Amino acid sequence: MSDILTFIVFILLAGLAIGSALAMVAQRNPLYSAISLIGVFGALAGLYLTLAAPFIAAVQIIVYAGAIMVLVVFVIMLLNVEEEVRRPVRLRYLVPTAVLLAAVLFAEAAFILFYVNDAPAPPSPLATAEPSTTGLTASIGTGLFTTYLLPFEITSILILMALVGAMTLARRTAARPQDLVVPGAQVLPLQMVEPARVGDDTPVRSDTTAEAARTLGLNEQEQTRE
Amino acid sequence: MDWLNNLVGPTVARGIFQFIGINVAFVVVLMIVAYTVLAERRVLGFIQGRLGPNRVGPGGILQPFADLLKFIFKEEIVPDKSTRFIYFLAPFLAITCALMPIIVYPFGPEIHIPGTRIVFPLVVARFDVALLYVLAITSVGVYGIALAGWSSNNKYSLMGGLRSAAQLISYELSLGLSLVGVVLLSGTLDLYEIVGQQGGWHGLRWNIIFQPLGFIIYLISAIAETNRVPFDLPEAETELVAGFHTEYSALKFALFFMAEYVNMFTVSMLATTMFFGGWQGPGVSTFPLLGIFYFLGKVICFLFLYIWLRGTLPRFRFDQLMNFGWKFLLPMAILNLIITATVVFFFGT
Amino acid sequence: MIPMSWYLALSAVLFTIGVAGVIIKRNAIAMFMCIELMLNSVNLTFIALSSFFRDVSGQLFVFIVMTVAAAEAAVGLGIIITVFRNRESLDVDDASVLRD
Amino acid sequence: MLRYIIFAPLAGAALNWLVGRWLLKRDRPNEALIGGIACAAVGVATVVALWLAFRPGTGVLISDHVELDSLWTWIQVGRFRADFGLGMDRLSGIYACFVTFVGLLIHIFAVGYMHGDRSFYRFFAYLNLFMFMMLTLVLADNLLLMFVGWEGVGLCSYLLIGYYIDRKEAGDAAKKAFVANRVGDWGVVLGIMLVFALTGSVSFFDKTAAVTGNTAVASALGVIAKMPLDPFTWHALIAGGVTSTALLLFIGATGKSAQIPLYVWLPDAMAGPTPVSALIHAATMVTAGVYMVVRCSAIYSHAPTVMFIIAIIGAATAIFAATIGIAQNDIKKVLAYSTISQLGYMFLACGVGAFVAAIFHVMTHAFFKALLFLGSGSVITGMHHEQDMRRMGGLRKYMPITFATMMAGWLAICGIVPFAGFFSKDEILWKTWSTGALAIPNGAGKALWFIGAVTALLTAIYMTRLMVMTFWGGERFRDTNAGGQADAAHAQAYDKGLAPHDAETASVAGSPQDVGHLADAPTLIMDADEHAHEAHHGPGEPHESPWVMTVPLIVLAVLATVGGLVGIPYALGSLVGGVPNYFERTLEPAVAKAPERGGAAGHEAAATGQATEPRMLSRPPQQVDGASPLSVGEGQQGEPAAERAPAPAEVSMERLFTLVSLAIAALGIGIGYLIFSKRPLRPLPRLLENKYYVDEIYDAAIINPIKVGSREGLWRLLDVKVIDGLVNGMGRAMRETGDVVRRIQFGFVRSYAAIILLGALAVIGYFVFSFAR
Known part of the structure; x- marks a missing residue:
């Protein structure tokens, strides 16, 4: 019963993810693409929950849906990006090329998966009955601040650099205003x-x-x- | 009621009770929200030296339902050249994101249903990362407003949406960071447990005692998050007509309207839970159902605070708002976090 | 229980879609979103493996990937805004000055 | 204590350098302050040096005490160790005393000589720096620190020769000196390396842990002294043993002490101010080579081949320079060649094993040559910076004090009893004749004596010529057409590409004194204000120098007169009631003795057994503490060799030779006076006047090939064609490759993405393929 439920949930979420992803690529309006991508992120968060990783699921929503995509939507709205206009482009051939290459990539990935699946199964820890604790906040925190402390600190430096970089990029250069005197006496x-x-x-x-x-x-x- | 257990098994029995609980909770919340609207109008009236709506029912008590009927029967107006799908999607996103966090708030302690072995907490869903869940859903809530503003194809709406998005992103940080202090003290993200830890000592173990700065930051950020006075820039009537929902009418406007008040309600619940001991109060251990009243009472106090602020405070200018958020509130939140972390590190919880 | 390979297959599908999107899309923001999709598909793989092998490392990697993605978003969108300011367009095919 | 000797001048130099410019900006009176600082710095060094040398009880010259001062460990790498440590034994004691004392006198003189110079402070800063370096060289307790001083005096010499920075000839001379010294330094560096390779030490002294502060240090010279004698063959020169070491070090000495073939820089170095010539290029620096050879006498006494070479080169240099000296007209050039010649004497003495005599001559030479140079400086000042002797004459009347003191120097260098030069030169000649050194084959000593004697004759002749042309005869300085050589003003004018009569205005700034009035062109229009003085009693009227210049002259004259009396040889001392040879008695223990020929054991048979025995150089470390006054070696020897009464036959022989050398000197003076008093401007052989065309030969043989090779080979061919061609070619190749390669750059981001994907697919495909297989 529980298995069937999980199965249904998985199918729904996977379908949502794939559908949203395809929609994202197919849409010409960037805002629709963004909303589709949010859908993918939501579906993935759900999948993480099925994988017993609630912390990552929450963080997925917060970081991707709540921060990154908000930023993207914000930029789309700020720049008021038009739809991609259909016009004679020089790189028309790239669309079939991309599809072909993607197909090859998927074929290769599937091939590898086939072999992975075919390989003798590793001693599955899932056989043990007790519930997994890997997804819990405490274990992630422990891992982050012991074994992976250095990467963690490095990412903090990375964030700082991105902060400075983004500010530098987005800051308007001190251009001389066109209108030197603001109207209004x-x-x-x-x-x-x-x-x-x-x-x-x-x-x-x-x-x-x-x-x-x-x-x-x-x-x-x-x-x-x- | 063991017959129920015997009939369908304990899991399903608990599920049935939870289903009933959820519905009760939502109905209660929505009712409170509806009456908050009325209360706001009345209280504002009193603050401004007038009466407010008092004609529908005794003392205006049926006013919310009258409003609802009005919303339902009004004409739907969809602006020309709007982005239709998103235009319709936005209010649903808004109300959904407003309602979703309710499921993790503990309304009361564990209830033992008399005559059965069923014991369950008065919380819809209890899980490890409840607080993160709340923050996650809150952070997604911005889409409703932003998309509404964008899809209306109206410059005032767009301005409102942009402002709203910027404001929500800015204050979300302070909000989250102010809560991290409490999390450090309690060592868990589970709201139920956080409330449990605040029991006893006649209220002296409420986190407000240990986190006064954190609470103030939370309060300010929460008001900003809900777009309420004095942070109601996205819908500043004098500048932007009605902000992001200028082009909305009828039921869709009602959804936004409701979402705003539900948001007020949820942040108040979060404040209660995190800082004011949730359902803790005298006599709860003896009569667990008393916890519900304590909890809702505290929440209503917060709601009154909202109304009070609206009646008394003027509005920020937008650059002041952003400066305040980034240059004052966020550093203070970080300071609070550092102090808390230092204290916890040296003296334990 | 869902077999691990299903998750991996889903991840592969998403990654493939992302890859194709990067090549097909002409809008810089859309390309950016496709890259995010690819990152997410990788995250899914990490989580799946982490969960099935009960090793927390995978989730930590995801954590770090998210950090990188956030940094990338900040800088990338900053670049996009700058490009837009200069060219009034987000079409990456227009931004081919170096070609000539 | 020793550190004060070297650091006092350094402090003076620093002080003058830092505040001197500021002081000089004020008015002239501050010159006294600057000069005072410099003189006081050297004065402190002098007092300390004399005190350490002669203090009662433990003075290094009157007892067996060796003063050591270890400042800090300088370098310590593996076995290699060099301290920044100073040591004063009898040898360096003598050196330190006369260097500081003569230096002090020259400093005082220079205050007068440099009066009015634009960069007065700079001169004294350099001069003090030189004193610091020279004393470091002398007092260093190891070869490496000595080399620091060695290089330092080279640097200061460069700075001071090129002191008149706006004169091209000065700059050229400075560069020449520097380059010539570099050639020699190459030898010194290799020699020091070889010493370390041979002995594992570079120290001169055995030092205990108490002195150095951590570990005891063995003396390199002591180790070499215990080695067996190197054979007397040419092969030994390139064998990498002691002989090679000695040769390499001697190469350095030829550079520093201006011996054949590296002497060419010294005459040109006269472009510097005269006090510099006196201090550096006569009295002190140029004798550094002699000092090193004597200091390393333990090495040289083990290398008879090199000693033979030294003797030959010394003798050759002596007579070579003397012949050139006869034909020079520039007063300083004459003295420069005389210096080279006298240095040749010193090396001759070293070569025949008479190290003590060499040092004795160094000392007396310092006195009389400094005197002569300063006298010439006085003359030059009096003649308003005229250096050409052909435009002098009859100065006796105008500069009596200078004349009198120059007389003392003249007689001393000629070798007239009882002036200082007589004793030292006579001793060298006698030692050369009578040498029993293994290095000098039978008969060679006699030949070398003959060369020395001829040199002495020539010396007397050219010095007499100098005196005659300068102080006697007609007063030619009013004769405007006398000069063939350009004077300073002309030189400056030439350098600046101006006509000679423009020299006046062009050269006021650069020279110590206002040399403008020396421009003797009749068309010269005098500036009424500026040259009122000259207009009063005519251009070029000589005058006596001020007291600040004459006092040092007088002191040096006294020293040149009586300075030789400390080293009266036994043969003469016994005539006048047994005056002991203080000098030899003092220095004898400090130097190693050259090995004697086995057969010729007649002279100093007693010393033969001790021939290779180290003397004070291998003195046990506890000596420093004063615990054991005598080393083992000395204890066995009993008394210094000079105190023993030589055989009567030998004594009479020596007396005879004394008479002979006296006669030679008198003869030389006579010849010189007879020839030149009648015709002072007598033309001399062109070959001599042009210095045997050595500079031209060097130009043609060495400098031009290098120049042409550098220009044609290194620059035009290697640099322009090969290297530039390579670089440019690479650049061009890159550009052309880029032209081709850039066509595969689409310029579209999406294409790049597709290509990256293609590459990734290839890699993944490879793995898939390998998995599948």
Whole structure:
């Protein structure tokens, strides 16, 4: 009974995962792809639960669905990415190539699996009756802070590096704003309007840059800049 | 009631009881949520020196049902050029993610059903990583809002959705980290056990005593997570009309509405569980059912706090919100974590 | 009990889909997501093996893979945003300046 | 205590270098402070050195005490050990005393000589640094530290020769000196390595653990002294034994002490300031080679072949340089060749086994040659930096003190009784004639004596010529056309590519004094303000030097006069009531004795048995503590050899030779006076005037081949064609390969992904295949 239940669950989850994955690749709208991928992640989290790994399942949801994919969705929304337009592309041949190569890859993987399955079975620990403890938080924590302490620390360094890298990448370079004076009758020092005049902080009141420039007689420079 | 055991076996008998329990829990929660809405309107009214809704039923007691009926019978409006599938998906995601965490909260201690050998805790599902589960589901909750904002094909909605996503991601960190202090103290992620550890000493073993800073951080982050005043930027009426749900109406809007209040309810439950001893209270050991009332009472206090804050506080500006989250709250959470870890390391739990 | 090979087969299928996706998709974010899918399929293998051999190491590897994926997401999306800012497009085929 | 001797000058150098520029920026009076610092630093060293040498009871020169000062362990690698340690025995004691004392006098002189120089402080910083290095060389207790000093004096010599940094000839001379010394240093380094290979030590002294601070150190020289004598054959030179060591070290000595074939740098080194010439290139540094040979006398006494070579080279250098000296017109060049010649004498003495006589000559030479150089410096100053003797003459009247002191030096170098040079030169000649050293075959000693005697004659002649041309005769300095050689101002003008009469304005900055007025062109337009003084009594009017320059001259003159009296040989001492030979008695125990020919046992038969016996060099370590005053070797010998009365026949022979050498000196003076007082500008053989064309020969034989080889072979062929061609070719190959290879780069990320997948499939396929099989 329990076996049948597990079997059904597995089939459902595996089907969801494969279906979502295929949908992800097939969709041209990146947001749909992202949602499909979230589906895959959810299905995988469920599969982890069937494998008695609740901690990893939770972390899977938190990290992948909750953090990474949120970020992806956020970026998609931020950039307002359009659907991939159908247009004459130079690399049309890549689609059949990719399918072919993927098929070969799967064939090879299946071949290996076949041999793995065919190989004399290792002494299965599953034969023992007592429930597995490998998936529990405590055992993972123990492993992480004893045997795998160094990799753990290294990943922390990696995270730090990624943090710095992402900030560096995403930071807008200090470009000179197009509109030097924010509309709304702001009072700005002259050196902000015309950076060449360092040290001159005569206040300028204006609604637009053009007006400020007119006030200050900077028209020539405005023209030369353009 | 041993006949039930004899009829279907203990597992199924327990399953039946749990099924009943789940339904009762959900109904109770939804009722409380419905009345929270009413309570909010009334309390706000009082705070603002007016009465609030008081016409439907005695003292307005049937107002939630009237609202529900109104939502059901309103016209469904789907914006042109919206991304339909996601537009429909979003509210369901929101309400689902709001409701799912409820199953792990312990409403009360173990109940022994009289006349049987059946003993079960007043919790729908009890497992090793309950807290992580809550955090996981909470973190997924952002999709509802973000996708709703995006799929409406409306710039106000999009802005609301983006703001919401940014805000939720930002405050989730502080939220999680503030809870890690409690986890360090109790040494488990199982909510039921965390509550169990807070019993006795007349409330002096509540984690709020040991984690005051953690609690404050949690409280602030929780309010931000639920998009409530003063962190209700995603639906800032004056700037963004109604934020991400500008284009939603009728039942789908009701789902968002409900999700918001359920979220309030769940974070309040989490606060109660983690910091205020859950169902612990005087006399629980004698009358275990008393625990349910203690628990809900504490939760309702939190809900009142929410309403109170809404009535009194102004709204943050968005950059202030992000700065506060990243530059103040997160460092404080880390500080709290470090202090807790140091203390635990040197003095044990 | 589900045999281990089923999980491995599922993992292989997902990996294959991911690989094909990387080659087929032209959108940078979509390619990124395909890579995440591949990572996840590997994670599944790890978990399956860890669970069947009752060795916690596999789960720890998954933990580390997730960390790497998170770091990759942060940096990768940063790059994508930068590219988009410069080119107003996420089509990787457009980003072939070095070719010419 | 010893450390103060070396570090006082170092401190002076550092002080002057760091604050001197600042001091000099103020007004002139600060020159006194800078000079005072420098002189005080050397003065401290002098006082300490003299105190250590002569203090009652334990002075190293009057007792058997050896002063050791181990500062720190410098290098310790495996068996190899070199301390930064100092040692003062009788040999280094004598050296330290006269180096510091003469150095002090020259420092004082230099204060006057360098008056008004732009970088006054730099000069004294260099000079003090030189003193530090020289004293390190002398006082080092091991070969390696000695080599540090050896290199250090080379460096300081380079710096000081090239002191006038804006004069090309100075720079060239400095480079020449440096390169010539490098050639010699190559030999020294190899020699030190060989010493270590042979003995496992580089120390000069046996040192106990108490002295060094950790482990006891054996003396390398002591070990060699116990070795059997090397055979007297040419094969021994390349056998890698003691003889090879001695030869290699001697190569270094030829470089440092300006012997054939590496002497060429010394005459050019006169481009430096005159005090430098006096200090470095006459009195101290150039005698470092002699010092090393005597210090390593244990090595040399075991290498008769090398001793023979040394004797020949010394004699050859002596007569060679003397002949050149006759024909030189530059006053300093004459003295430079004279120095080379005298150094030849010293090596001749070393070669015939008369180490003590060599050192004696080093000392007296330091006195009179320093005197002569300083005198010439005084003359040069008086003549407003004119160095050409053809434009001098009759200076007697103008510079009486300089003239009087130069007279002392002149008589000393010629060898007139009782001036210092007489005793030392006479002793060398006598030892050469009478040598019984194994290294000198029968008859060779007589031939060498003949060369030495001729050299003495020539020395008297050219020194007399110098005196005559400078101080007697007509006053030629007003004659504008006298000079053939460019003076300093001309040289500078030439260097700067200016016409000679521009020299005045162009050269004011660089020279010690304002040399502009030396530009003797009649068209010279005088700047009224700046040259009012000259306009007053004409250009080139000689004048006597200030007291700060004459006082050292007087002191040195006294020393040149009486300095030789410490080493009166027995043959003469017995004439005047048995004055002992203090010098020989002091130094005799400090040097090893050369082995005697077996047959010729007549002279010092008693010493034959001790021929190879180490003297103080192998003195037991406890000697340092003063526990045992005499070493075993000395104890057996009883008394120093010089104290024994030689055979009467020998004594009379020696007296005869004394008369002969005196006669030679007198003859030389006479000839010189007769020839040159009448015609001071008498033309001399062109061959001599051009120094036997040695520089030209070197240019043609060594320098040009190297230059041409470097330019044509190394640069045009190897560097440009081969190396550049290789590098450029690689670059070109890379670029062309890239041109081809880049075509397989699609430039599309997705294609790359596909290719990566293809590669992965290949790898996986290989494994699948191997599994399946």
